[in-house]
Structures are given as structure tokens and as C-alpha cells.
Amino acid sequence: MSDTTxxxxxxxxxxxxxxxxxxxxxxxDFFLYGSAAALVFNTLFFPSADPxxxxxxxxxxxxxxxxxxxxxxIVFGHFGDKIGRKKLLVLSLLMxxxxxxxxxxxxxxxxxxVWAPILLTVLRLVQGFALGGEWGGAVLIVSEHGGDKHxxxxxxWPQAGAPGxxxxxxxxxxxxxxxxxxxxxxxxxxxxPFLLSGxxxxxxxxxxxxxxxxxxxxxxxxxxxxxxxxxxxxxxxxVEVFKRSWREVLSAIGxxxxxxxxxxxxxxxxxxxxxxxxxxxxxTALNAVLIGSAVHFVTIxxxxxxxxxxxxxxxxxxxxxGMAVWAFxxxxxxxxxxxxxxxxxxxxxxxxxxxxxxxxxxxxxxxxDTKVRYSGASMGSQLASILAGALAPIIxxxxxxxxxxxxxxxxYLCAAAVITTITVAxxxxxxxxxxxxxxxxxxxxPVPATAGADxx
Numbered sequence: 001m002s003d004t005t006x007x008x009x010x011x012x013x014x015x016x017x018x019x020x021x022x023x024x025x026x027x028x029d030f031f032l033y034g035s036a037a038a039l040v041f042n043t044l045f046f047p048s049a050d051p052x053x054x055x056x057x058x059x060x061x062x063x064x065x066x067x068x069x070x071x072x073x074i075v076f077g078h079f080g081d082k083i084g085r086k087k088l089l090v091l092s093l094l095m096x097x098x099x100x101x102x103x104x105x106x107x108x109x110x111x112x113x114v115w116a117p118i119l120l121t122v123l124r125l126v127q128g129f130a131l132g133g134e135w136g137g138a139v140l141i142v143s144e145h146g147g148d149k150h151x152x153x154x155x156x157w158p159q160a161g162a163p164g165x166x167x168x169x170x171x172x173x174x175x176x177x178x179x180x181x182x183x184x185x186x187x188x189x190x191x192x193p194f195l196l197s198g199x200x201x202x203x204x205x206x207x208x209x210x211x212x213x214x215x216x217x218x219x220x221x222x223x224x225x226x227x228x229x230x231x232x233x234x235x236x237x238x239v240e241v242f243k244r245s246w247r248e249v250l251s252a253i254g255x256x257x258x259x260x261x262x263x264x265x266x267x268x269x270x271x272x273x274x275x276x277x278x279x280x281x282x283x284t285a286l287n288a289v290l291i292g293s294a295v296h297f298v299t300i301x302x303x304x305x306x307x308x309x310x311x312x313x314x315x316x317x318x319x320x321x322g323m324a325v326w327a328f329x330x331x332x333x334x335x336x337x338x339x340x341x342x343x344x345x346x347x348x349x350x351x352x353x354x355x356x357x358x359x360x361x362x363x364x365x366x367x368x369d370t371k372v373r374y375s376g377a378s379m380g381s382q383l384a385s386i387l388a389g390a391l392a393p394i395i396x397x398x399x400x401x402x403x404x405x406x407x408x409x410x411x412y413l414c415a416a417a418v419i420t421t422i423t424v425a426x427x428x429x430x431x432x433x434x435x436x437x438x439x440x441x442x443x444x445x446p447v448p449a450t451a452g453a454d455x456x
Contacts, residue, residue: 011212012154015145018211019138019158022093025204026134027165029100029197030127033065034268034393035173039275039282040190044108045117061121066390068128073378074238076133080374081237084213084221085141088133088374093208095130097201099123104194132385136378139361144214144370144435149308152431155361156304162357163296163350166267169193170293174286216436220370237375241368245376248367252380253387254423255363258320259356260388261416265409266292266330266349269396273334274342277400284339292346296354303358311431312363313424319355320420326352327413331406356420366430373435388416 033041046057072092080088103123109116138158143151172193180189224234234240241249267289274285307315326349333345368376399408 012142012145012147015211016142016154016157018207019089019142020161020164022089022204022208023134023138023158023161024164024168025197025200026093026096026131027162028168028200029096029165030065030131031162031166031267032100032169032173032193032197033103033124033127034264035169035271035286036190036194037061037268039173039271040186041120044110044186044190045120047109060394061117061124063390063394064121065124065128065131066385068125069132069382069385070379072129072132073136073382074132074375075129077136077375077378078237080133080137080140080378081371084217085137085144085374086208086211086213089137089141090205090208092130092134092137093201093204096127096134097197097204099126099130100194100197101201104191104197132378132382135381136374140217140365140374140377141211141214143362143365144216144373148432148434150305151366151435152307152312152359152362153301153305155365156301156307156358159304159357159361160297160300162263163293163300167290167293167297170286170290172196174283174290177283177286216370219436224371234371237372238379241372241376241379245368245372248376249380249383251367251423251427252364252377253384254419255316255356255360255427256381256384256420257388257423258323258417258420259353259360260384261392262323262327262349262353262413263357264389264392265396265413266346266353269393269409270334270346272393272397273331273400273406278335278337280337284342288339288343288346291343292350295347296350299351300354300358303355304362307359307362307431311429312359312366313427313429315359316356316363316424317421319352319357320417320424322352322355323349324414324417324421327410327417330413331410335406363430366433366435370435 041061042057046061076088076092100123103120106119106123107116135158138161139155142158143155145154147154173190176185176189176192227234235243270289271282271285274280274288275282303315303319330345330349333341336342364377364380365373367380395412396409399412400406402408
């Protein structure tokens with residue numbers, strides 16, 4: 001197993017820190033909207049006589065942010081494969097932070113009528129576009145610096161930015177809910193976490209601009225420039241992905257499917273289920289997610305490290321198969337209305353989610369060649385976000401509204417986990433792949449194979 005791209009520990013540590021802090025801030029901004037959609041946007045921007053209907057409309061605009069993510073993945077992926085990962089990561093952070101800060105300044109429906117939800121939706125689109133370009137760049141710049149032997153561990157740290165951002169967003173909201181009356185929170189308190197994004201983005205930019213470009217990308221760029229000088233014309237990365245790597249894109253979508261749906265059911269939808277269906281205080285759900293996210297944050301790199309020993313597939317399968325079973329236990333425990341039991345249910349679910357999410361950055365990065373890796377990884381992951389994460393809260397709310405029971409939601413979650421289990425079972429192992437090599441030059445191209453295929 002080669003380790004040609006290993007960096008000194010201090011250097012890779014700085015790169016991981018920059019990616020982790022940046023992704024944490026971006027996910028903070030993105031998840032903040034999801035929490036606010038469940039808690040305040042349904043009444044401030046989408047007023048309705050039926051709380052579940054208002055929440056459903058709020059979650060539809062939440063989903064619109066996901067719809068913009070593949071476009072962001074295509075645009076950022078194209079330029080990230082052409083001019084580098086670092087520049088695009090700085091741009092994505094600026095776009096995301098600017099949109100979130102502006103949300104904190106928006107007038108509500110009561111002040112400007114229909115323009116309030118329209119402006120909120122436009123800003124949500126900007127968030128989605130920015131996040132669509134963030135994920136691929138953040139995990140790739142770490143994956144391409146981190147070396148072959150420990151790539152799963154290093155690349156899993158930007159993944160921890162998702163629960164880190166959720167932890168930060170939920171923590172701020174939980175703190176405000178604890179120190180403010182409901183009336184004050186509804187009136188102005190909800191704006192504080194959005195305005196705080198401006199400060200967080202400045203910190204993130206200060207750290208992110210200090211990292212170096214990926215050596216694997218620089219090597220590939222030099223080869224591309226030499227080929228161009230020799231008159232060789234290359235196709236745009238997005239075109240080449242769909243021509244030569246469409247199987248890998250499908251594998252990435254399937255790998256993310258159950259992971260994406262389970263995360264938004266366990267976090268965003270839980271806030272609706274606990275506050276509207278069970279009629280418990282919002283602090284119950286917020287604090288349960290807060291504790292679960294803390295455990296999630298710590299354990300994601302452990303799952304990534306385990307994938308460096310066992311392989312990406314076995315660890316992912318632990319999570320997806322476990323989630324298929326946990327889908328039915330989860331809501332039964334939440335229905336107990338006990339804070340301790342609800343917290344245990346969320347934490348166990350997020351542990352299983354982490355087994356899917358931790359190895360995912362390395363797994364998907366290793367599926368693609370360097371010159372199309374940003375485009376391929378971004379498109380695969382962001383197309384999954386539309387099919388899975390964008391619709392998950394909407395489908396869950398609609399099922400709850402129609403049936404008044406959690407059972408159909410459990411079936412939905414289980415089916416999603418089964419899809420990921422099947423996809424990973426028929427995808428070839430990628431552990432140990434040298435990212436500096438072109439897959440067409442080696443016999444270990446990570447493409448879907450038969451179930452139980454040996455490592456490539």
C-alpha cells in the first residue's frame with residue numbers, strides 16, 4: 001500500500017483544522033435554517049392556522065436549499081478541478097455566511113407580506129449553492145493531503161463539521177430558549193444566531209486562507225497544462241464525469257441515500273415530532289439533539305479510522321444495516337416522552353449514522369480520478385441530497401400529518417437504509433487507492449461490482 005502523499009503531521013493537522021472549522025461554520029449556517037424552520041419560520045414567514053401545514057411549507061423552502069446544491073456542486077466542481085480546491089473553498093464560505101447574516105436582518109411576513117418568504121427563499125438558494133461546492137472541496141483537500149494509509153481518519157474530520165455545525169446551531173438556539181421567554185425568542189431572539197454567522201465566517205476565512213493547495217491537484221494540473229501545450233484538448237470535468245464515471249456517481253448517490261435521510265429524520269424532523277406531535281417543550285428536542293451531536297462529533301473520526309483498518313465498505317455496512325433496524329426502535333423510544341430515553345434514542349441513531357458518514361469522505365474521494373474528482377464527488381453527493389435529505393423532513397411531516405403515527409416514517413427510514421446497504425454491498429472496496437494515479441492506468445478502478453467483491 002503506497003503512501004506517496006503523506007504530509008508532515010503538523011501540516012496535515014493545520015489543513016484538517018482549516019477544513020473542519022470551515023465546514024462547521026457552513027453547516028452551522030445550513031442547519032440553523034432547518035432548526036428555525038421547525039421552531040419559528042412556520043409562524044413568522046409562513047403563517048397558517050394549522051401548525052403542521054405551516055411547518056410543511058417552511059420545510060419546502062428548506063428543501064429548496066438542497067435543490068441548489070447540485071448546481072453549486074457542478075459549478076464549484078468544474079472550477080475546483082480547473083483552478084484548485086482552495087480558492088473555491090474561500091468563495092463558498094463567503095457566500096454561505098453572507099446569506100445567513102442577511103437572513104437575520106429580514107423583515108417578517110407581518111411587516112412586508114409575501115416578500116418576506118420570497119426573500120428568505122432566495123437566500124436559502126444561495127446557501128444551498130454554496131454548500132453544494134463546500135463539501136467536495138473540503139473533503140478533497142484533506143483526502144489529497146492525507147496519504148493512503150490514514151486517509152479515512154483524516155478525511156473524516158471535515159465530516160465531523162456536520163454534527164459540529166448542528167451542535168453549534170442547536171446549542172445557540174437551546175441557550176436562547178433557556179434564557180428568553182417564548183415571546184422574546186419569537187420577536188427578536190431568533191435573529192441572534194443568524195447574525196452571529198458574520199463573526200464566525202471572519203474566523204473561518206482567517207484560518208482557511210492559510211492552507212496550501214493539494215499536492216495531488218497541483219501534479220494533475222501540471223500534467224494537464226503540459227498536455228494542453230502539446231495540443232491535447234480535454235473535455236470539461238462535468239462532461240467527462242458523466243461519460244466515464246457515471247457508475248461512480250450512482251455509487252456515491254446510493255452510498256449517501258440512507259445516511260442523508262436518517263440524519264435529517266434524527267435531527268430536523270425530530271424537532272417537529274417532539275414539539276408538535278408529542279407536545280413537549282422545544283428544549284426537550286433541542287437538548288437531546290445537542291447531546292447526541294456531541295457524541296456524533298467525537299465518534300465520526302473513530303469510524304473513519306476504523307475504515308482504514310477494515311475497509312470503507314464493512315464500516316459503512318455496519319451503519320446502514322444497523323439503521324434499518326433502529327428505524328423501528330427509534331420512534332418507540334421517543335414516544336416515551338422521557339428526556340433521557342429520547343436522548344439515548346437520538347444518540348444511538350447518530351452513532352449508526354456516523355458509521356456511514358465517517359468513511360464516506362475517503363470512500364467517495366477514492367472513486368474518482370484527480371482531474372474530475374471535485375466534480376464527481378460533488379455531483380454524486382449533492383444529487384443524493386436532493387433525492388434524500390431535501391425530501392426527508394417533507395415526507396416525514398406529510399406522513400405524520402396523514403397517518404398520525406410514526407410507523408410509516410420508520411418504514412421510510414428503513415427502506416432508505418436498505419438502499420444504501422445494497423449499494424455499498426455491490427460497490428468495490430477503495431481502501432488503499434493511490435489518489436495520484438489515474439484509474440485507467442491501474443487494475444483497481446473502484447466501480448460497482450458483484451456483491452462481496454474483493455478489495456480493489
